[in-house]
Amino acid sequence: MAAGKPKLAMYWAASCGGCEIALANIHEALLEVDAHFDFMFCPCLLDTKRHHIEALEDGEIFLTFFNGALRTTENLEMAELLRRKSKLLIAFGSCAAHGGIPALANARGLQDVLETAFLKAPGLHNPDGIIPSPCTSVPDGELHLPAFLERVLPLAGAVEVDYTLPGCPPEPEQILAVVRHVASGAALPPRGALLGCTDRAVCDECGREKRGVLAERLLRPFQAIPEPGWCLLEQGFLCVGNATRGGCKALCPSVAMPCTGCYGALDPDGDPGAMTLAGMAAALAPGAPQGKDEAALHTRLREALSGVADPLGTFYRYSLADSVIQTPGDGGRP
Ligand code: SF4
Ligand code: SF4
Ligand code: SF4
Numbered sequence: 001m002a003a004g005k006p007k008l009a010m011y012w013a014a015s016c017g018g019c020e021i022a023l024a025n026i027h028e029a030l031l032e033v034d035a036h037f038d039f040m041f042c043p044c045l046l047d048t049k050r051h052h053i054e055a056l057e058d059g060e061i062f063l064t065f066f067n068g069a070l071r072t073t074e075n076l077e078m079a080e081l082l083r084r085k086s087k088l089l090i091a092f093g094s095c096a097a098h099g100g101i102p103a104l105a106n107a108r109g110l111q112d113v114l115e116t117a118f119l120k121a122p123g124l125h126n127p128d129g130i131i132p133s134p135c136t137s138v139p140d141g142e143l144h145l146p147a148f149l150e151r152v153l154p155l156a157g158a159v160e161v162d163y164t165l166p167g168c169p170p171e172p173e174q175i176l177a178v179v180r181h182v183a184s185g186a187a188l189p190p191r192g193a194l195l196g197c198t199d200r201a202v203c204d205e206c207g208r209e210k211r212g213v214l215a216e217r218l219l220r221p222f223q224a225i226p227e228p229g230w231c232l233l234e235q236g237f238l239c240v241g242n243a244t245r246g247g248c249k250a251l252c253p254s255v256a257m258p259c260t261g262c263y264g265a266l267d268p269d270g271d272p273g274a275m276t277l278a279g280m281a282a283a284l285a286p287g288a289p290q291g292k293d294e295a296a297l298h299t300r301l302r303e304a305l306s307g308v309a310d311p312l313g314t315f316y317r318y319s320l321a322d323s324v325i326q327t328p329g330d331g332g333r334p
Contacts, residue, residue, distance in 0.1 A: 006062035008037035008179075009053075010092070011082055012044060013075035014102040014152065015068025019093040020044040022169035023065070026176045033176075036183035037062070050078070053085055061085045063182055065092040067169070069102045069321065070153040073134075074146035083159035088182070090195070092175075094168040094262050096155040098272065099321020101168075103152040106320050107312055110150050154321050163188075165195045168262035168318060171248055194268065197247030201266050202259045206241055206250035210234060214284060218307030221257060232258050233283050238307075238314065243272075243279030262318055272319035273312075280304075 010023060020042070024030070033039060041048045041061070053061075064086040070076050083089055094100040105113045118124070118131045134147040155161050165178060174196030182188070189195070203210075208231045215236035226232055232239040232253055239258035241250065245266050252259050265272035284304045308314050316323055 005036065005038040007041075007056075007060060008033065008039045009041035009061045009064040009082065009086065010039075010044075011041065011064065011066050011068075011078055013066065013068030013078060013096070013155075014071035015093075015095055016101075017044060019065075019067035019095075019169040022093075022167075022172055023175055025172040027172075029176050033179055036179070050081070053081060056085050058084050059087050061087070063088045063090065063179075065090050065165070065175075066155055067092040067096050069095040069099045070149060070155065070158055071102055071105075072146035072148055076149065076153075076158055079155055079158045088162045088188075089155075089159070090178070091155040091161045091164040093170055094166060094264070094318040097164045097166050097322075098264060098319040099152050099154045099157075100318050103154070103319075103321035104313055104317070106151045110148055114148070152321050157321065162191055163193055163195050166197055166245065166263045167248065170196055171251070174247065194245070194264075197245045197263050199266075200246045202241035202244045202246045202248065202250050202253070202263070205246045205248070206231075206253045208232060208250075208253055215304075218304055220309060226256050228256075232256070233280075236307075238280065240276045240279060240315075242283060243276045260314075260317055264319065271324045273316035273323050273325070276315045 010020065012020060024045075026033070040046070041053060041064075061082070064082045066079065066082060066089060068075065070079055091097045095102055099106070108116070114131050118126055119129055132145055134145050136143045136145075156164075163178075165174065167174070178195050198205075207229070209229055210231045211234060213234045215234055217236055218238050219236040221237060224236075226235050226237060233242070237258045239253060240261045241253060241259040243266055244259055244261045245263040245268075247263055250259070261272065261276055265275045267275060281301055284301060305311065312320070316325070
């Protein structure tokens with residue numbers, strides 16, 4: 001490790017590893033990161049251990065990118081440790097920002113999740129029906145594993161977060177822009193700000209033409225090949241770009257895949273799933289008057305929604321842990 005440079009850390013909690021790949025995708029600009037920072041902690045890439053972090057002074061890490069949701073007691077402990085040791089803590093990616101895909105497990109109780117994963121999932125071979133537990137006795141002593149939290153939490157559900165860099169994963173150029181901004185010593189945006197995104201919708205960045213046509217029915221991506229250049233939603237593909245914060249340059253629609261909302265709700269104070277649903281309703285039945293024709297509107301929306309194979313996973317794909325349909329409680333701590 002180089003000495004004298006501000007320390008940079010990247011940690012993964014309940015994460016798929018895609019956020020680390022996004023960092024690696026800045027390619028040779030990693031040398032630029034190295035020129036400005038002592039990149040000293042990243043379990044995916046470096047062999048620094050937890051006790052090395054514990055030995056640091058509080059606030060000694062200048063910048064920590066924290067990706068992944070909080071699923072286990074270990075995730076929670078690392079969030080608290082890195083909060084203490086970091087001047088700037090950035091919730092990096094959809095999982096850290098809103099719970100992300102791991103938080104879809106919150107739709108079920110913890111026991112149901114464990115039984116599905118270890119007893120019922122197709123392809124399992126678990127004849128003794130063993131579900132991992134935090135403490136297991138073996139002839140040589142006891143084995144310990146982190147316990148699962150009752151509910152998956154976003155990072156801000158456990159510690160104070162300075163900034164959020166949304167995306168699943170964030171785009172490499174936006175990661176680099178954040179690194180460069182911090183390295184330049186320029187003034188930082190107000191605490192709590194979203195980085196690497198705009199306050200406009202993905203639709204505003206999308207090159208696909210809206211023709212004012214209502215989709216007859218909803219289609220899943222494998223059910224048809226979309227016409228180039230024409231709005232996917234108008235063709236019936238469930239693209240949620242009108243309810244999603246921009247900044248990705250409409251990456252998915254540009255390659256004929258509907259936006260699934262990974263940059264989060266356009267209105268940061270709104271409920272992401274409800275906004276996505278409302279955005280879709282507005283696109284499928286625009287300008288329908290309240291009261292008059294309301295029954296017909298309901299029928300149309302019900303018919304359209306019947307084409308959504310997985311409503312919860314569609315409208316709350318990245319945000320269930322951060323939504324109004326979560327019950328308040330003990331913060332997920334065991
Ligand atoms: S935000 Fe996306 S890429 Fe990053 S850890 Fe979560 S699922 Fe993976
Ligand atoms: S709904 Fe999707 S495809 Fe249509 S303009 Fe918006 S982002 Fe593009
Ligand atoms: S188009 Fe939507 S899902 Fe795709 S990267 Fe952009 S915000 Fe995420």
